[in-house]
Amino acid sequence: VTVPTTPLLTDLYQLTMAQGYWRTGLSDREVSFDYFFRSNPFGGGYTVTAGQEELLRFLEGFRFSAQDMVYLESLGIFEEGYLDHLEGLTFEGEVRAMAEGTVAFPGEPVIRMQGRLEQCQLVESTVLNLMNFQSLVATKACRVCLEAGDDNVMEFGLRRAQGPDGSLTASRAAFIGGCASTSNLQAGRAYRIPVRGTHAHSWVLAFDDELAAFRKFAEIYGDSTVLLVDTYDTLSSGVPNAIEVAREMERAGHRLAGIRLDSGELARLSIEARKMLDAAGLEHVKIVCSGDLDEWRIRRLKQDGARIDIWGVGTNLVTADGEPALNGVYKLAALRGVEGQWSGRAKLTDEVLKATLPGRKQVWRLAGADGEHVADWIEMEGEEPDTKSGVLGFHLEGEARMDLIKGAEEAIALLHLVMRGGEMLDMPPALVDVRSRVKQQAARLPEEVRRLDEPRTGAVLVGPRLLEETRSLRSGKA
Amino acid sequence: VTVPTTPLLTDLYQLTMAQGYWRTGLSDREVSFDYFFRSNPFGGGYTVTAGQEELLRFLEGFRFSAQDMVYLESLGIFEEGYLDHLEGLTFEGEVRAMAEGTVAFPGEPVIRMQGRLEQCQLVESTVLNLMNFQSLVATKACRVCLEAGDDNVMEFGLRRAQGPDGSLTASRAAFIGGCASTSNLQAGRAYRIPVRGTHAHSWVLAFDDELAAFRKFAEIYGDSTVLLVDTYDTLSSGVPNAIEVAREMERAGHRLAGIRLDSGELARLSIEARKMLDAAGLEHVKIVCSGDLDEWRIRRLKQDGARIDIWGVGTNLVTADGEPALNGVYKLAALRGVEGQWSGRAKLTDEVLKATLPGRKQVWRLAGADGEHVADWIEMEGEEPDTKSGVLGFHLEGEARMDLIKGAEEAIALLHLVMRGGEMLDMPPALVDVRSRVKQQAARLPEEVRRLDEPRTGAVLVGPRLLEETRSLRSGKA
Numbered sequence: 009v010t011v012p013t014t015p016l017l018t019d020l021y022q023l024t025m026a027q028g029y030w031r032t033g034l035s036d037r038e039v040s041f042d043y044f045f046r047s048n049p050f051g052g053g054y055t056v057t058a059g060q061e062e063l064l065r066f067l068e069g070f071r072f073s074a075q076d077m078v079y080l081e082s083l084g085i086f087e088e089g090y091l092d093h094l095e096g097l098t099f100e101g102e103v104r105a106m107a108e109g110t111v112a113f114p115g116e117p118v119i120r121m122q123g124r125l126e127q128c129q130l131v132e133s134t135v136l137n138l139m140n141f142q143s144l145v146a147t148k149a150c151r152v153c154l155e156a157g158d159d160n161v162m163e164f165g166l167r168r169a170q171g172p173d174g175s176l177t178a179s180r181a182a183f184i185g186g187c188a189s190t191s192n193l194q195a196g197r198a199y200r201i202p203v204r205g206t207h208a209h210s211w212v213l214a215f216d217d218e219l220a221a222f223r224k225f226a227e228i229y230g231d232s233t234v235l236l237v238d239t240y241d242t243l244s245s246g247v248p249n250a251i252e253v254a255r256e257m258e259r260a261g262h263r264l265a266g267i268r269l270d271s272g273e274l275a276r277l278s279i280e281a282r283k284m285l286d287a288a289g290l291e292h293v294k295i296v297c298s299g300d301l302d303e304w305r306i307r308r309l310k311q312d313g314a315r316i317d318i319w320g321v322g323t324n325l326v327t328a329d330g331e332p333a334l335n336g337v338y339k340l341a342a343l344r345g346v347e348g349q350w351s352g353r354a355k356l357t358d359e360v361l362k363a364t365l366p367g368r369k370q371v372w373r374l375a376g377a378d379g380e381h382v383a384d385w386i387e388m389e390g391e392e393p394d395t396k397s398g399v400l401g402f403h404l405e406g407e408a409r410m411d412l413i414k415g416a417e418e419a420i421a422l423l424h425l426v427m428r429g430g431e432m433l434d435m436p437p438a439l440v441d442v443r444s445r446v447k448q449q450a451a452r453l454p455e456e457v458r459r460l461d462e463p464r465t466g467a468v469l470v471g472p473r474l475l476e477e478t479r480s481l482r483s484g485k486a
Numbered sequence: 487v488t489v490p491t492t493p494l495l496t497d498l499y500q501l502t503m504a505q506g507y508w509r510t511g512l513s514d515r516e517v518s519f520d521y522f523f524r525s526n527p528f529g530g531g532y533t534v535t536a537g538q539e540e541l542l543r544f545l546e547g548f549r550f551s552a553q554d555m556v557y558l559e560s561l562g563i564f565e566e567g568y569l570d571h572l573e574g575l576t577f578e579g580e581v582r583a584m585a586e587g588t589v590a591f592p593g594e595p596v597i598r599m600q601g602r603l604e605q606c607q608l609v610e611s612t613v614l615n616l617m618n619f620q621s622l623v624a625t626k627a628c629r630v631c632l633e634a635g636d637d638n639v640m641e642f643g644l645r646r647a648q649g650p651d652g653s654l655t656a657s658r659a660a661f662i663g664g665c666a667s668t669s670n671l672q673a674g675r676a677y678r679i680p681v682r683g684t685h686a687h688s689w690v691l692a693f694d695d696e697l698a699a700f701r702k703f704a705e706i707y708g709d710s711t712v713l714l715v716d717t718y719d720t721l722s723s724g725v726p727n728a729i730e731v732a733r734e735m736e737r738a739g740h741r742l743a744g745i746r747l748d749s750g751e752l753a754r755l756s757i758e759a760r761k762m763l764d765a766a767g768l769e770h771v772k773i774v775c776s777g778d779l780d781e782w783r784i785r786r787l788k789q790d791g792a793r794i795d796i797w798g799v800g801t802n803l804v805t806a807d808g809e810p811a812l813n814g815v816y817k818l819a820a821l822r823g824v825e826g827q828w829s830g831r832a833k834l835t836d837e838v839l840k841a842t843l844p845g846r847k848q849v850w851r852l853a854g855a856d857g858e859h860v861a862d863w864i865e866m867e868g869e870e871p872d873t874k875s876g877v878l879g880f881h882l883e884g885e886a887r888m889d890l891i892k893g894a895e896e897a898i899a900l901l902h903l904v905m906r907g908g909e910m911l912d913m914p915p916a917l918v919d920v921r922s923r924v925k926q927q928a929a930r931l932p933e934e935v936r937r938l939d940e941p942r943t944g945a946v947l948v949g950p951r952l953l954e955e956t957r958s959l960r961s962g963k964a
Contacts (some may be wrong), residue, residue: 015673016675017671017672019646020681021685021686022705024683025689027706028703028707032706079671079674082679127691132645136644136645137646137649138649139684140646164497164612167615167618168614168618169615169648170651170652170806171651172615172650173650173654174619174651174652175652176649177649178648178686191498193494193496193558194494194496204498205500207499208499208500208503209818210607210818211503214517214821224509228509229502230503264957327811328648339687340688354691358854454951456700459702
C-alpha cells in the first residue's frame, strides 16, 4: 500500500553507473549482491530484519513512468539510446531472502540479489532504504517489548516521526517487533494493525474543569474510557477526579478502563495512583503510562516498582533514538564470467569493518535440542553443515580463529528463493505471522544475547570454503 | 508533490476527541492553538523552522475520501451522524505562521491556528509530523553548512533515511538548511533541487582492475568525472590510478573534476592525496569527502588541516543523529466564549518544562543597527514593542526575572496571516528563497548563539501582558 512506486527513489549515481555499464557492455553480466549490516543497533546482541515484503513489491512493480523519463531526460546526463533502454526496463532477477521477522547478526547476507548487473545496481538505494529503516525499528520494538514482558505496548510515534512515511512504515515495523497497536490511522488501515488511543490535554483544557471533561468523555466512550490525569496535578486533581467519574460510571453499570500518566515521576505516581484506585475498589482500572519511554526506562520503572499495566511508546521507538540508522549495506559479492563460472568479489579497504565477504553464500542457523540458538554459519551455497560430527567454522573478526561448533541438533538454511524472473514466488506472510516469528526467535536467543547490558552478539562463523575464498581474494588482489 | 493526501495521517485520539466535541456541542467553538518546540535540537542555540509550505498545502486539501470513510466506519468507534458530518468536513481556519526558513527559539509560537475546535484538533498530528521533522533536518543542515563555510555540502542520505519519505522530505529540508544538492532523484524532481553524485565501489568491483574502471568512467562522463579512490588502498592504488586517468584525460583535452575519499583517516588521506595531485600538476582536481560526516567531524577535519573541497553528508544529516526528533508540541492556548471574548488556556503541570503560554500571541524579533539579533519578545497580539525607550520583558524560566532590552533599532513581527477560510493567501515562496532566508538569518545570530560548543540560546522574553495572563491562570487554576 505504501510501496514507493517510482524507481526514481534512488541515488543519481546508480543511474550514472547503470548508463556506464550499458555503454561498456556490462549491463547484462550476471552478478550477485548481498544486503547485510555491519553491527547490531543500540549496542544490542541481535537485529530483527524487516522490510522484505515491501522490497519484493517494489521490485515486482519496478518500471519508470513516462513522467520519470521526462525528468531524467531533463538532467542532460543520459543519452537518448540509454533513455530508450530505461523506458522498457523491469527487474527480472532472483531474490533469496531471510523471511521477514528473522533475527539476524552482523555480516550475514539478509537478502541476496542475483541477476543482471544493471538491474541489481539500479535497485540498491531502495533496498537499503526499505530494509535499513524497518529492521531498525523492528529491532527497537523487540527490545522495548522484551522489557515490557507480558504488558501491552502501544505505539504512538506519529507526531515526532521522521516525516509522514517515517511514521507509516515505523508503525508497521513496530507491530512486527511486538507492539500491540498503533495510534496512526493511516498505518492501521494500510497494514491492518489495531488502532488505539486515549485523549489529549486539549480535551481537558476545552472544558471549564477537569471533572466535567472526564465525565463527558466517559459518557461518550463508556467502558473503553481511559482518562489522562496529568493536565493540572496528577495526584491531587487528576486521579481523584478519575475516581469520582469511575464511581459514577459504576452506578450506571459501566467500568472505567484506565487512567494515563504522561509526565512526572512515573514510578512514584503510578504507585500512589494504584493505591488510590485500589482504596476506591477500582482494582480493575488499568494504569497506562507514556512520556519519553524506551527499553531502558521501562526496565528502570519496573525495577523501581512502578505499577504500570500498559506502555505507550512513541518518539524513541519510531525514530530509533540512540541510533537512528541501521548501517546496512549492499555489496557486489560475485560476478559470472563469460564461460558461466562465478568469481567472488570483495571490497578490501583500509578499514576492516568496511570489508565484505565474497561469493554466493547461504546462512545456516544452528540450534540446540531445546531450540536455543547456538551459532549461525555462513558458507558458500551448496555446502551443508555437518551437525553430527561438529560444524567447523571461523570467527569473522581478527585472526579468523577456528572453532568446532558442537551441540547443534538442528541446522536451518535462512535464505530462501522468494523471487524469480522478477516475480514473487509466494504471497508475503500476514503481518501477525511475521510478528509471531519475531517473538519465537527472540525467545530462542540465549539470555546474554538478548539482554540490554553488555550483551554478546549472536555467534556467527564462516565455513572453511568461504574463508578460503576470502583469503585468496585478499592475497591476490589490490 | 509529496503532501500527505489523507487526513487519516493522524492519531486515533484526535478523531475520538473530535467526536466528543461534536457530541458535546463544542465542535464549533473558536479556539487558538500554538505550535512551538521546547528546546533547540543538538544542544544548539537556535532552530531553523521548516515544513510550512507542506503544512499549508495539507490544510488546503484536507478532506476525507470515500475510502477513508469506509475505514473509519469499520472501527466501530464512530456513530453514523458523526461520520456523515466528517464526510463533508474541510479545514476553514486561519493560520498565522513564521515564514518558512525563519530561525526560532524555544517557547515561541511558530504556527498559530485559529478556527473551530474540531478542525484545529483534527490536524494536530499532521502539523506536528510535518513541522517537527523538517525543522529538525533544516536545523541540522544549517549547522553542517555553517561548519563547512564556503565549501559545498552534498546531501546523500537516502539509503539510511527513515523510510522513503524520511528521505524525501529530509532532502527538501537539507536544501533549505543550506545543502547545495541531493543524490535523491525523486527529491530532485519533486522539489527542483540540483542532483549530484559520483560512483560506488561496485563500479570498481565490476571491472577486472581499478584503473580500467576509472578509465571507463572518465571516458563516459568526461569533465564531470569524480573517481572514488578507496576501494582497494587509497594512497597506493586509488589516487595513483586517478592521477594516471587524469593525465590521459588531459591529453584528450579533458579535466578530471575530482576524487572522492569515503573511508580511513580523512584528514591525513586528504592531505596526502592533495600533495600527490598537486605534484602531478592536478591542482584543479577537487577532493570530495564522505563517510559518517556531521558538523562536529567537519570542524575537526578542518582543524586537522584536511584538504577537502566538497563535503558529502548522508545518514547523520537526514536522520538528525544525536537527536532524531524535535520536541515540538501543539497546544490549546485560547478559547472564545459565547459572548466573543477570548480567554487564555494553559497546561499547568508537575513539570515546568511541559507548561505552556496562554493566549493569542505575536513574536517580535528585535535587532540592532547592524541587523544582529538582540532578542525575541513574545506578547499578546495587538501590543507593540517600544524600541525607543527600551522593551520591557521577562525571562521565561525560573522567577520571571525582568529585563529592559536596549539597543534594538528594529522590531519585526514574525507571525503573518497566511491562510484564511482554509485558503492560502499567497503562493509559497520558492525553495531557493527559503534557503536564502535561512542563510541570512543564521548570519545575523550572535556568534555565541551560532557556535557548536556551549552556545547560549537566542534570548526570548515575554511581555508584561503575557506574563500577567500566565500568572493569573497559574494562581486561579487547578
